[in-house]
Each structure stands twice: as C-alpha cells, then as structure tokens.
Amino acid sequence: DAGVTQSPTHLIKTRGQQVTLRCSPISGHKSVSWYQQVLGQGPQFIFQYYEKEERGRGNFPDRFSARQFPNYSSELNVNALLLGDSALYLCASSFQQDFTGNTIYFGEGSWLTVV
Amino acid sequence: AQSVAQPEDQVNVAEGNPLTVKCTYSVSGNPYLFWYVQYPNRGLQFLLKYITGDNLVKGSYGFEAEFNKSQTSFHLKKPSALVSDSALYFCARPHSGAGSYQLTFGKGTKLSVIP
Numbered sequence: 001d002a003g004v005t006q007s008p009t010h011l012i013k014t015r016g017q018q019v020t021l022r023c024s025p026i027s028g029h030k031s032v033s034w035y036q037q038v039l040g041q042g043p044q045f046i047f048q049y050y051e052k053e054e055r056g057r058g059n060f061p062d063r064f065s066a067r068q069f070p071n072y073s074s075e076l077n078v079n080a081l082l083l084g085d086s087a088l089y090l091c092a093s094s095f096q097q098d099f100t101g102n103t104i105y106f107g108e109g110s111w112l113t114v115v
Numbered sequence: 116a117q118s119v120a121q122p123e124d125q126v127n128v129a130e131g132n133p134l135t136v137k138c139t140y141s142v143s144g145n146p147y148l149f150w151y152v153q154y155p156n157r158g159l160q161f162l163l164k165y166i167t168g169d170n171l172v173k174g175s176y177g178f179e180a181e182f183n184k185s186q187t188s189f190h191l192k193k194p195s196a197l198v199s200d201s202a203l204y205f206c207a208r209p210h211s212g213a214g215s216y217q218l219t220f221g222k223g224t225k226l227s228v229i230p
Contacts, residue, residue: 004158033217042205042220043159056217090158092218098211099147101166104218106151106159 002027004107006091012113013081021076021110025093031055032074033104034066035090043090049074050097078112086114117144119189119206121221128196129229136191136224138206145210148189149218150180153203162204165189176200196228 005024013019025032031050035043045058049068068074072093078085088109094102118141128134140148150162163174170182180191191204203225207218 006158031216035218042207042222043218045217045219048217058217088158092159094216097216099209099216101147102216103149103161103164104209104216105161108158111156 004091004093004105006089006107006110008110009108010111010113012115015081015083015114017081017114018077018079019081019112021078021089021091021112022073023076023091023093023107024073025091026105029093029095029105030072031094031097032068032072033092033094034074034076035092035106036060037088037090037109039087046076048097055097081114083114086112088112117141117208117210118219119148119208119221121204121206121224123224124222125225125227127227127229130198131195134193134196134200134226134228136204136206136226138189138191138221140187140189140206140208142187144208146182146184147209148180148182149207149209150174150178150189150191151205151207151220152176153205153223155202159205162191198228198230201226201228 033048034046037043047066048056052068063079066076090109091107092104149164151159165182206221
C-alpha cells in the first residue's frame with residue numbers, strides 16, 4: 001500500500017510569491033495534518049483537517065491556509081513568502097480525528113527554499 | 116503544557132555497541148509517547164509508541180523503548196548499533212486539544228554510529 005505522498009519534493013520560490021503543496025494520505029485515512037520543520041528543529045504543527053473541515057491550527061500567521069478535498073487529499077498554501085518560510089513541509093495522515101491510540105504517519109516532505 | 120525533552124543534541128556510539136537516545140516528558144496530561152526517525156533529507160518514519168500496558172515497547176528495526184513513570188522517561192534503545200542507524204531521532208507526544216490531534220516533538224537527537 002502507498003504511504004503518504006507529497007508533491008513537489010523540492011521547490012524554490014522568491015520572496016513575496018505564493019506556493020501550493022499537495023498531499024495524499026494513506027488509503028482509508030481521513031485526517032491530514034501539516035507540519036513545518038525548520039532546519040535543526042523538530043516539526044511544528046500547522047493544521048489538521050478531518051472530513052474536509054479544519055480541526056486544529058497551530059501558531060502560524062494567516063498567510064498559511066489549507067484545504068481538504070472529498071478524496072481526503074489536501075493542499076497547503078502559503079502566501080507572501082518570507083525567507084523564514086524556508087523549511088521542510090511534512091504532511092501526515094491518521095485514521096481518525098482524535099488520538100485513540102492511532103499513529104500519525106508522515107510523508108517524505110516538500111523542501112521549500114525561499115530566496 | 117504537555118511536552119517532551121531530548122537532553123542530548125548528539126549521541127555517538129561505536130558499531131555493535133548498545134545505544135540509548137534519551138527522552139523525558141512532562142507529568143501533565145497523558146503519558147502517551149512516540150518515537151520517530153528521520154534519515155538525511157527524508158521524512159519521518161514511525162518507530163514505536165507507548166499507550167498502556169507493558170513498559171517495554173518493541174518497534175521497527177530492532178529498536179525498543181522503556182517507559183519509566185517514576186523518572187518520566189521514555190528512552191529509545193537498541194542492543195547493537197548499526198552504521199545504518201545513523202539518523203535524527205525525535206521523541207513526540209500526541210494529544211487531542213480543541214478537537215485536533217497533533218504531535219509535539221522534542222528538538223531531536225542526532226545519532227552517529229561509528230564503524
């Protein structure tokens with residue numbers, strides 16, 4: 001079975017531009033979350049979506065937005081890019097919305113470089 | 116606040132020797148704990164988790180972790196290290212807050228296994 005898949009794997013953007021990152025969860029998983037991992041740090045929670053609704057949001061500015069589609073895939077959008085947005089963006093999926101012993105599984109990530 | 120701490124930025128161990136990567140957790144909240152591994156330029160891979168039951172948890176790639184309530188620790192261990200175990204290891208704590216399911220990560224520990 002395919003794991004969590006993300007695209008693109010690498011991209012370079014200029015300050016002020018906008019970027020869209022895509023994610024397909026593990027088959028049967030209805031929850032998708034996004035994390036940002038800056039070099040040298042642990043991942044930080046950005047969003048969780050479940051059944052196409054935002055269920056949680058981390059401490060990120062409104063420039064960050066996301067959505068989930070009927071097939072449970074998801075997109076993360078970041079507007080007005082800043083140099084500090086350069087990071088590995090990780091998508092994760094889980095079977096349920098809440099923690100009931102379920103495991104969160106991560107994709108390989110999308111490396112974003114802002115120049 | 117629910118948190119985890121990884122007191123060591125880097126751990127060096129000779130190939131064939133036992134390895135330990137340390138993690139401690141805050142007492143508040145649930146004691147559920149996860150370990151993930153990140154190989155260079157890759158996403159996160161799930162290793163193991165503690166929910167309830169046996170304090171010794173066995174996971175992928177020969178790793179195991181011991182939950183110690185009195186010391187609030189969940190150290191990752193392996194009896195005999197391999198060079199291929201060299202990677203970044205993250206301890207994480209799942210929690211459901213305000214309807215979302217998210218992980219809080221430690222800062223990570225870089226494990227280097229020396230041939």
